[in-house]
Every structure is written in C-alpha cells, then in structure tokens.
Amino acid sequence: MIVLKGAEVSARIKEEVHKILAGWEKEAPKLAIVRVGENPDDMSYERGAKKKLESFGLRAESCVYPADISDEDFKNEFRKINEDPGVDGILLLRPLPKQICQKDIETMIDPAKDVDGISPVNMAKVFAGDATGFAPCTAEAVVEVLKQKDIPITGKRVVIVGRSMVVGKPLSMLMLKENATVTICHTRTRDLIETCQGAEILVAAAGKAKMLNGEYVAKDAVVVDVGINVDENGKLCGDVDFDSIQEKASMATPVPGGVGAVTTAVLAKHLVLAVAR
Numbered sequence: 001m002i003v004l005k006g007a008e009v010s011a012r013i014k015e016e017v018h019k020i021l022a023g024w025e026k027e028a029p030k031l032a033i034v035r036v037g038e039n040p041d042d043m044s045y046e047r048g049a050k051k052k053l054e055s056f057g058l059r060a061e062s063c064v065y066p067a068d069i070s071d072e073d074f075k076n077e078f079r080k081i082n083e084d085p086g087v088d089g090i091l092l093l094r095p096l097p098k099q100i101c102q103k104d105i106e107t108m109i110d111p112a113k114d115v116d117g118i119s120p121v122n123m124a125k126v127f128a129g130d131a132t133g134f135a136p137c138t139a140e141a142v143v144e145v146l147k148q149k150d151i152p153i154t155g156k157r158v159v160i161v162g163r164s165m166v167v168g169k170p171l172s173m174l175m176l177k178e179n180a181t182v183t184i185c186h187t188r189t190r191d192l193i194e195t196c197q198g199a200e201i202l203v204a205a206a207g208k209a210k211m212l213n214g215e216y217v218a219k220d221a222v223v224v225d226v227g228i229n230v231d232e233n234g235k236l237c238g239d240v241d242f243d244s245i246q247e248k249a250s251m252a253t254p255v256p257g258g259v260g261a262v263t264t265a266v267l268a269k270h271l272v273l274a275v276a277r
C-alpha cells in the first residue's frame, strides 16, 4: 500500500501559492484567526495554521476573546475584524460558545474574506459547482490529495462516511463536480460495511477512532482519512484502522501526516486567492 503523505501535497500547493504571489509588492496577505475561549483542540489547530502560513510567507494574527463574552460584544468585535481593510481572510474556530449565535456570525462574515467557506454564500457556490467562492478547507484538501497524486476521480464510485457541513456534505459536492458517483453515509446508513466495500475511493469523516478497518475496504481502493481522534493510548489517530487496511487498499493517507497537513495548505492558498481576486 502506498502512503499518501500530506507534506508532499502541501509542498506542491506552496509552489502554486508562490506563483500567485510572484511580483507581489504589498505586505504579505494576512489571516485573522478568531478564537473564543481556550479549547485545546482549537489552540492546536491555530498553532498549526500559523506555522503553515508563516512557512508559506504569509501572515496570521490571533484574535482571542474570553469564553464568556456576550453575543453582542462578540458581534461588535467580529464586525471590526470583518471590516478591517488590513485583514484579507478570516478563520473562525468553531463551535462557538452557546451564548453566541454562530449562524449570525456565519451570515455576517464577508464572503470575500471567508477563506474556510462557512458563509451561506460560499456554501451555495460549492453546491452550485461555482468555483468563484471558497469551499471548506478540509473538504477541498481531500480533492487536492487525489488530484496532486494523479488519482483519477471521474466516474469513480466514491463513498464518504460523514455528512457534516464542514466535511461530508461539501466534499460530496466537490466530488460530484469532479464527476464521481457519490454515496454519503451516516449513523442511519444500513449495511455500512457493504456500502464502503463498493467504494473505489473511500473517505472517512466520521470522527470515530479507527472505526473503518480492513473489512470496510475493497481490494485496491484508495482510502482518505479525514478523522482526527485520540486512541486508547492517548495517541493521535484517524477514523481508519491503518494497520488493518495495509493488505487491502492500494493507497491511503496516514493520520497524522495526511489530510491535516493539506488542510492548512489549502487555507494558505485561499488567503492568497482572497487577495488576488
């Protein structure tokens, strides 16, 4: 089985970013990372995103607010960032605390700065197959892995396990745009194993540690693991039981070192596109 390493895909995206930035004379594009509270997962993603952006020659600034900030105060702060001409892109770490109406913020965000595709405008563009918007970075990262590794998508049977608005649903639309035949699975799916066995490309985005083992995987299938979980020993792992698919899959992304590394590279590409557009 060939291991599809995210670092190689990320390096190719970096080349694309540098091509767009060639001859750039202004200050490097700047991303505002908006975080409410001290959630360790958010903070870890924030550190990773900052490191990646800096390594691409881009700027990132954290805008951090207390976990108990009121809805009104947060909206006022968010409006300032949204309208700041010095901010080219915004990454909002979600979910927000319950007292803040997340839907309102998703609607408020300037679609042109919405580099993680959370606004209804960008989501509608993803569903319409209109490439002028921004898709959620993780969903796009899955397609990038396949494309950069020259894995054909057209006509393939793609099965996606997970139907969230962050990964499963937008990814199904991106795959459809690439002319795949897409099946989306979720907790009410009957015969999940048989459905997954029918996949030529299997994408795991369920958020369940090592849930998909070799039994779910057809011979020579390509497996993309979006999951980020912690196993019983406290180690980072995906939704796929990587060891058990070795004899079945032809190629698979590891966790860590797979889709996650590409997600932040896509974020960097979106930031540069936000300015270039």
Ligand code: NAP
Residues within 6 Å of the ligand: 138, 161, 162, 163, 164, 165, 166, 167, 168, 185, 186, 187, 188, 189, 192, 205, 206, 207, 208, 211, 226, 227, 228, 229, 259, 260, 263
């Ligand atoms: P989510 O909102 O919790 O959605 C999980 C989806 O998986 C739901 O649609 C759920 O079905 C389905 N599901 C859960 N258990 C299942 C099961 N036993 N059988 C079939 N379907 C099942 O999660 P998410 O935000 O999409 O994230 C998914 C995973 O990706 C998580 O591990 C997350 O940490 C990771 N992630 C990674 C990145 C990255 O950059 N690599 C970015 C974002 C998220 P129902 O709809 O029926 O509940």
